[in-house]
Amino acid sequence: xxxxxxxxxxxxxxxxxxxxxxxxxxxxxxxxxxxxxxxxxxxxxxxxxxxxxxxxxxxxxxxxxxxxxxxxxxxxxxxxxxxxxxxxxxxxxxxxxxxxxxxxxxxxxxxxxxxxxxxxxxxxxxxxxxxxxxxxxxxxxxxxxxxxxxxxxxxxxxxxxxxxxxxxxxxxxxxxxxxxxxxxxxxxx
Amino acid sequence: xxxxxxxxxxxxxxxxxxxxxxxxxxxxxxxxxxxxxxxxxxxxxxxxxxxxxxxxxxxxxxxxxxxxxxxxxxxxxxxxxxxxxxxxxxxxxxxxxxxxxxxxxxxxxxxxxxxxxxxxxxxxxxxxxxxxxxxxxxxxxxxxxxxxxxxxxxxxxxxxxxxxxxxxxxxxxxxxxxxxxxxxx
Numbered sequence: 225x226x227x228x229x230x231x232x233x234x235x236x237x238x239x240x241x242x243x244x245x246x247x248x249x250x251x252x253x254x255x256x257x258x259x260x261x262x263x264x265x266x267x268x269x270x271x272x273x274x275x276x277x278x279x280x281x282x283x284x285x286x287x288x289x290x291x292x293x294x295x296x297x298x299x300x301x302x303x304x305x306x307x308x309x310x311x312x313x314x315x316x317x318x319x320x321x322x323x324x325x326x327x328x329x330x331x332x333x334x335x336x337x338x339x340x341x342x343x344x345x346x347x348x349x350x351x352x353x354x355x356x357x358x359x360x361x362x363x364x365x366x367x368x369x370x371x372x373x374x375x376x377x378x379x380x381x382x383x384x385x386x387x388x389x390x391x392x393x394x395x396x397x398x399x400x401x402x403x404x405x406x407x408x409x410x411x412x413x
Numbered sequence: 414x415x416x417x418x419x420x421x422x423x424x425x426x427x428x429x430x431x432x433x434x435x436x437x438x439x440x441x442x443x444x445x446x447x448x449x450x451x452x453x454x455x456x457x458x459x460x461x462x463x464x465x466x467x468x469x470x471x472x473x474x475x476x477x478x479x480x481x482x483x484x485x486x487x488x489x490x491x492x493x494x495x496x497x498x499x500x501x502x503x504x505x506x507x508x509x510x511x512x513x514x515x516x517x518x519x520x521x522x523x524x525x526x527x528x529x530x531x532x533x534x535x536x537x538x539x540x541x542x543x544x545x546x547x548x549x550x551x552x553x554x555x556x557x558x559x560x561x562x563x564x565x566x567x568x569x570x571x572x573x574x575x576x577x578x579x580x581x582x583x584x585x586x587x588x589x590x591x592x593x594x595x596x597x598x
Contacts, residue, residue: 234582238553240560240575265586269535270554273585276532277555280447280460288447288461289439292468296432 228252228259237266374400420484428475435475439468446492452551453496455540457515459503463495470495489558489566493548500544531589538588546581549574554582 228236228249235241236249253260374395382390391404420441426434446467450460470491478484539547545567552563553574560578564571 230583230586231579234579234586235575237582238578240553240578262586265590266582268531269538269582269585269589272528272531272535273539273550273554275528276535277452279444280451284457284461285443285447288443288464288468289436291461291465292439292472293432293436295465295469296435296472300432 227256230262233259233262234266237263237270424475424478424484427472435472438471442488443468446488449489449492449551449556450496451515452539452555453493453544453547454499455515455536459499460496460515463492463499466495467491486562486566489552489556489562490568493552493566497544497548534589534592535585537592538585541588542581542584546577546584549577550581550585553578 232241232245232249236246239246241249253263374397377394377396378392380392382392389405391402393402393404395401420438423434423438423441427438443464447460447464450463450467451457454460454463467488471488474487478487539550542550548567549563552558552566553560558566560571560574563569563578564574567574569577
């Protein structure tokens with residue numbers, strides 16, 4: 225007579241076996257004292273395990289709760305400090321933004337006025353030093369070749385709703401068009 | 414699981430930042446979390462560390478619990494995972510003396526010294542299992558969860574869990590039987 229393997233007995237002891245398989249084990253156990261003894265050991269170990277490892281003690285539970293709440297309080301204070309630091313940083317940025325556009329507009333207004341001045345004398349030949357003032361990169365090659373700088377033809381203000389204002393300047397040279405964004409950035413085509 | 418309506422209220426309030434509501438959630442579940450941690454780690458201080466970590470992570474994750482039925486499995490899974498991490502980090506042998514003290518194995522007046530000895534042996538055997546075997550034995554035999562629930566918590570197949578349960582029980586039985594034979598000689 226072949227015995228039930230201890231692995232299967234271990235499953236049977238904890239009711240972890242499919243019903244038909246458990247039925248076959250039960251059939252065998254009726255006639256096998258050795259397997260019944262093994263089964264009793266499995267069941268006893270399980271009972272001892274259950275009775276031996278009880279619930280946590282009250283003072284241990286209190287300790288865990290205290291530690292959790294303490295850590296959460298610390299985290300909350302830490303988050304509070306971080307939020308303060310962020311608020312201060314945001315305030316500083318806002319103040320800087322309030323001051324910065326004023327300074328920037330002053331810088332922009334100067335070249336803008338200079339351009340207006342040249343318009344009052346239409347088609348006037350801009351002297352070379354004036355061009356680098358308006359757009360520092362324009363005409364550098366021409367300077368090297370000792371050619372006359374292009375003269376201004378038209379100046380128009382392009383602006384989009386809520387967008388940046390751009391001063392467009394065409395010159396006598398169709399290859400040189402100056403686009404001047406009033407936040408100070410200059411582009412050249 | 415504790416009353417679901419109550420729990421739902423506490424979760425809602427705690428998610429809104431009410432620390433007292435969260436404390437009530439801790440009170441409702443601290444016994445489960447610490448008990449499982451003690452049985453998995455067999456070390457009182459490590460178990461407290463694990464339980465603390467579980468509740469801190471729970472606090473961070475409160476918003477995700479749309480249904481209370483997700484709460485129990487999540488707690489078990491988190492406890493098992495954190496205990497697993499702690500065991501891996503510390504890599505120390507389980508000290509049986511600490512475990513004996515934690516579980517207070519002394520028998521009551523009507524119990525016998527034999528029972529105490531058996532408890533010590535079973536506890537020692539539990540300490541000799543692999544982490545995964547101990548996890549499934551604790552969840553199935555001590556927590557009374559079904560094989561399907563254990564599989565869900567450990568992220569394994571049911572057949573794998575059954576195999577691990579079987580191996581664990583056989584190891585415990587063999588360990589206890591061998592020690593008892595040795596003492597009787």
